[in-house]
Amino acid sequence: MIQIKGLSFLYNDSKEPALNNINLQIGEGEFVGIVGPTGAGKSTLALCLNGVIPHFLHGEFYGEVKVDGKDTVENDCARIAYSVGSVFQDPEAQIVSTRVEDEIAFGLENLNIPRIEIAARIKESLEMTGISDLRDYSTTQLSGGQKQRVAIASAIALRPKILVLDEPTSELDPKGSLDIFNTLQKLNKEYSITIVVIEQKIQLLTEYCSRLVVMEKGSVLLDGPTRNVLANQEILQKIGVNSSPVTRLAYMLKKEGLYQGEFPINVEEAYLVVSKVLSEKRR
Amino acid sequence: MPAMVEYIQTDSFFHRLNPITKILWTFAVLIISFLFNSPIPILVILLSNLLIALASGIIKQVLPMMKALFIFSFILILCQIFFVDEGKTLFYAIPYFNIGKVTDAGLNMSLVMSFRMVATVSTIPILMMTTPMTDMVVVLVEKLKIPFKYAFMFITALRFIPTLMGEIEQIMQAQMSRGYNSDTRNPFKKMVIVIPLAIPLLVSSIKKTEKMAISMEARGFASGPRSYFRKIVMGKADYAALVLLLTAILSPALL
Amino acid sequence: MIRLNNLCYQYKNGNKVLKNLNIHIKSGEFVAIIGQNGAGKTTLLKQLNGLLKPSQGTINVCGLDAAKTKTSILAKKIGFLFQNPDHQIFCATVYEEIAFGLKNLGISHEDIEGLVNRAAQRVGIDQYLKTDPFSLSKGQRQRVALASVLAMETDVLVLDEPTTGQDYSEGLEIMEIVKDLNKRGKTVIIVTHDMELVAQYAKRVIVLQKGSVLEDGPTEMVLGREESLALSNLQPPQAYLLAKKFHKQGFFKDVYRVEEMLDEIISYLDGEENACNG
Numbered sequence: 001m002i003q004i005k006g007l008s009f010l011y012n013d014s015k016e017p018a019l020n021n022i023n024l025q026i027g028e029g030e031f032v033g034i035v036g037p038t039g040a041g042k043s044t045l046a047l048c049l050n051g052v053i054p055h056f057l058h059g060e061f062y063g064e065v066k067v068d069g070k071d072t073v074e075n076d077c078a079r080i081a082y083s084v085g086s087v088f089q090d091p092e093a094q095i096v097s098t099r100v101e102d103e104i105a106f107g108l109e110n111l112n113i114p115r116i117e118i119a120a121r122i123k124e125s126l127e128m129t130g131i132s133d134l135r136d137y138s139t140t141q142l143s144g145g146q147k148q149r150v151a152i153a154s155a156i157a158l159r160p161k162i163l164v165l166d167e168p169t170s171e172l173d174p175k176g177s178l179d180i181f182n183t184l185q186k187l188n189k190e191y192s193i194t195i196v197v198i199e200q201k202i203q204l205l206t207e208y209c210s211r212l213v214v215m216e217k218g219s220v221l222l223d224g225p226t227r228n229v230l231a232n233q234e235i236l237q238k239i240g241v242n243s244s245p246v247t248r249l250a251y252m253l254k255k256e257g258l259y260q261g262e263f264p265i266n267v268e269e270a271y272l273v274v275s276k277v278l279s280e281k282r283r
Numbered sequence: 284m285p286a287m288v289e290y291i292q293t294d295s296f297f298h299r300l301n302p303i304t305k306i307l308w309t310f311a312v313l314i315i316s317f318l319f320n321s322p323i324p325i326l327v328i329l330l331s332n333l334l335i336a337l338a339s340g341i342i343k344q345v346l347p348m349m350k351a352l353f354i355f356s357f358i359l360i361l362c363q364i365f366f367v368d369e370g371k372t373l374f375y376a377i378p379y380f381n382i383g384k385v386t387d388a389g390l391n392m393s394l395v396m397s398f399r400m401v402a403t404v405s406t407i408p409i410l411m412m413t414t415p416m417t418d419m420v421v422v423l424v425e426k427l428k429i430p431f432k433y434a435f436m437f438i439t440a441l442r443f444i445p446t447l448m449g450e451i452e453q454i455m456q457a458q459m460s461r462g463y464n465s466d467t468r469n470p471f472k473k474m475v476i477v478i479p480l481a482i483p484l485l486v487s488s489i490k491k492t493e494k495m496a497i498s499m500e501a502r503g504f505a506s507g508p509r510s511y512f513r514k515i516v517m518g519k520a521d522y523a524a525l526v527l528l529l530t531a532i533l534s535p536a537l538l
Numbered sequence: 539m540i541r542l543n544n545l546c547y548q549y550k551n552g553n554k555v556l557k558n559l560n561i562h563i564k565s566g567e568f569v570a571i572i573g574q575n576g577a578g579k580t581t582l583l584k585q586l587n588g589l590l591k592p593s594q595g596t597i598n599v600c601g602l603d604a605a606k607t608k609t610s611i612l613a614k615k616i617g618f619l620f621q622n623p624d625h626q627i628f629c630a631t632v633y634e635e636i637a638f639g640l641k642n643l644g645i646s647h648e649d650i651e652g653l654v655n656r657a658a659q660r661v662g663i664d665q666y667l668k669t670d671p672f673s674l675s676k677g678q679r680q681r682v683a684l685a686s687v688l689a690m691e692t693d694v695l696v697l698d699e700p701t702t703g704q705d706y707s708e709g710l711e712i713m714e715i716v717k718d719l720n721k722r723g724k725t726v727i728i729v730t731h732d733m734e735l736v737a738q739y740a741k742r743v744i745v746l747q748k749g750s751v752l753e754d755g756p757t758e759m760v761l762g763r764e765e766s767l768a769l770s771n772l773q774p775p776q777a778y779l780l781a782k783k784f785h786k787q788g789f790f791k792d793v794y795r796v797e798e799m800l801d802e803i804i805s806y807l808d809g810e811e812n813a814c815n816g
């Protein structure tokens with residue numbers, strides 16, 4: 001679904017490349033999480049997937065990016081939009097309408113979706129993002145998190161083949177973040193939408209993504225099934241990428257020589273791990 | 284305090300009217316104000332604008348704008364009134380030296396001009412505050428057959444001033460939060476503060492517009508045939524309003 | 539230091555966002571304000587530095603009546619970090635951005651340079667001092683905004699989601715800086731959705747729910763109020779949930795950080811060994 005070959009990108013008037021020889025293949029129906037420190041090039045990569053780079057933001061572009069079989073250099077943004085839906089990192093700057101309902105309808109209208117279908121999709125995506133009561137609100141009178149939900153709702157309403165989300169839950173409360181990931185999972189399972197999500201909340205990534213990509217300084221440092229990537233705790237701790245507290249606990253237990261084995265990713269698994277540690281010593 | 288001339292959501296008679304009716308209303312106000320040449324009828328129109336604003340629940344936003352318009356027109360009047368020679372002399376601005384003659388014709392003309400300006404210009408913010416931008420785009424495209432891209436550009440241009448105002452507000456908030464005395468009441472001091480900001484303001488507004496363009500394009504804007512979610516129809520109230528407007532336009536001829 | 543009495547706030551469009559708030563924050567406190575999206579957290583913070591004026595009630599900040607005092611005056615006492623860094627950044631270079639507030643405090647040119655460098659170094663953006671902030675990544679811009687607030691060394695720090703867009707260790711770095719300032723006597727008021735950070739740093743937590751105070755008390759107490767948290771779309775930290783699973787078996791007291799949990803496990807194991815030995 002997504003093929004990236006030898007992608008490098010250098011922003012105009014900047015010295016270091018923001019992306020450095022990236023190679024990634026993402027298949028249909030995958031649910032991929034991307035993490036990395038600030039300035040690692042995560043957003044730059046996302047902008048390469050929806051064609052904003054090189055069509056709007058300029059610089060030196062090397063390599064090849066293909067989404068849904070379309071080369072992003074040869075096809076313009078609007079054409080790519082038929083395949084790729086995007087949530088940008090700054091929700092505020094991406095809102096174009098004055099009313100919440102119109103904002104969600106905007107993309108659907110552009111794709112020439114019939115009126116009845118639009119109404120159904122607006123309703124559904126508002127429900128999925130938990131903002132049904134904001135439907136008639138003016139978009140300038142929303143809180144930060146509410147704006148972010150509107151941005152997500154307008155992207156998922158499009159039901160594209162690929163969804164690229166750049167820190168979609170950065171301003172959301174914990175339950176809201178969880179709801180969004182549940183929604184993404186549902187879209188992924190029911191419509192086999194390929195999902196690429198940049199996210200700092202590693203707890204969510206570990207529970208929902210099947211594959212994790214760790215970026216640092218413009219390169220892909222680790223890439224693989226979530227658990228395999230998490231097993232590299234030393235590397236992750238070194239570059240400062242978070243793990244869930246419970247994963248960290250297991251790592252600390254391991255360092256103390258109290259535990260060997262897989263790292264837990266949620267409280268339930270951690271319960272088993274700690275029980276094991278406690279009982280082993282007891283024997 | 285975001286953009287000044289932004290759509291304000293309330294449920295009022297005027298909000299529910301078809302955008303076309305409202306656009307015709309702005310034209311009607313324009314026509315009528317130019318048909319009359321005495322201040323009283325134009326003042327009546329002006330009051331009717333205020334009444335509409337009051338009924339639409341946007342009077343709080345409209346009044347300061349009207350005030351600004353009046354100040355502006357007052358300055359214009361000052362520039363002209365003393366140069367009108369015909370008519371009876373009413374009084375002198377500086378009586379003892381007979382400087383600054385004001386005649387009845389001059390006063391009449393000034394009042395007409397000033398009321399006319401306030402009446403016609405104030406319809407635009409009222410229109411914008413009571414009509415969602417998208418509704419406006421829809422009627423421009425579907426009813427008036429203007430190509431979508433141009434209709435959208437037109438509306439966005441109309442919104443540029445409010446965006447700019449919002450941006451100024453935001454930067455001033457950022458400044459005063461860090462101890463810069465930009466929250467002064469003195470308009471001249473405020474000017475001194477805003478002028479050096481002109482360039483960064485323009486830059487950041489352009490960047491904002493650019494981001495908006497990216498966001499539009501990334502959602503398939505202008506990529507081919509388009510559908511419309513909102514269906515806008517003429518209701519009974521619209522026809523009633525149109526009849527009213529027509530009578531108002533014809534009334535000078537009847538009188 | 540900060541005292542709100544029956545404070546209410548209503549936006550122009552009629553939204554009643556803050557309802558009858560009574561909050562008293564003493565000098566040197568470290569307070570986290572949490573609550574679901576749209577609860578009114580940002581609106582409340584903006585009352586503190588006078589960007590919004592209360593519709594009813596009184597608010598006193600550092601001895602000033604915030605309802606009547608200009609923001610630019612309150613700013614000398616209160617550093618304010620906006621939720622979105624782009625609401626705050628307007629200068630052409632990172633250096634100017636950080637220097638802006640210092641100039642308004644009347645600090646001399648020579649001193650400003652040192653202070654700017656130090657603030658930039660602290661948050662790790664010193665290599666970007668000559669860069670246009672708009673060509674930085676969002677997380678980097680967030681740090682620029684933070685540096686420009688921290689540099690002013692005001693008595694009170696009001697930070698609206700200072701760690702968004704930062705990864706785990708970067709978030710910790712920022713909180714360490716804030717903690718350090720708090721140790722030196724600054725009052726810190728912070729809004730965040732990150733419960734792990736709240737557990738680790740805040741001494742007092744206020745839960746805001748639909749414009750009213752739902753909980754207000756020491757961190758340990760409030761983070762244990764599961765129903766209140768759930769009502770506000772929040773969750774206790776993982777360590778707490780994990781420890782609780784063991785309560786039935788009579789293990790562990792309430793813990794909020796996994797580091798504490800580790801200590802508990804180790805002391806338990808040691809205790810057991812001792813028991814065997816003895």
Ligand SMILES: Nc1ncnc2c1ncn2[C@@H]1O[C@H](COP(=O)(O)OP(=O)(O)OP(=O)(O)O)[C@@H](O)[C@H]1O
Pocket residue numbers: 011012013014018036037038039040041042043044045057089672673674675676677678703
């Ligand atoms: N418009 C731009 N012009 C020049 N340089 C840029 C621009 N945008 C980003 N950069 C630089 O490119 C690098 C990668 O930025 P990017 O936004 O991709 O980082 P990121 O991983 O998304 O970080 P964050 O977590 O902070 O969002 C950074 O060093 C940044 O300074």
Ligand SMILES: Nc1ncnc2c1ncn2[C@@H]1O[C@H](COP(=O)(O)OP(=O)(O)OP(=O)(O)O)[C@@H](O)[C@H]1O
Pocket residue numbers: 140141142143144145146171285549550551553555573574575576577578579580581582621
């Ligand atoms: N300018 C405004 N005009 C009218 N209502 C507003 C305005 N700004 C915010 N609101 C409303 O006030 C309520 C509280 O907003 P506020 O920004 O204080 O929330 P918050 O707790 O900071 O939420 P978040 O976590 O999403 O940032 C929300 O319901 C929002 O819709």
Ligand SMILES: [Mg+2]
Pocket residue numbers: 042043044089166675676677
């Ligand atoms: Mg980014």
Ligand SMILES: [Mg+2]
Pocket residue numbers: 143144145579580581621698
């Ligand atoms: Mg907020």
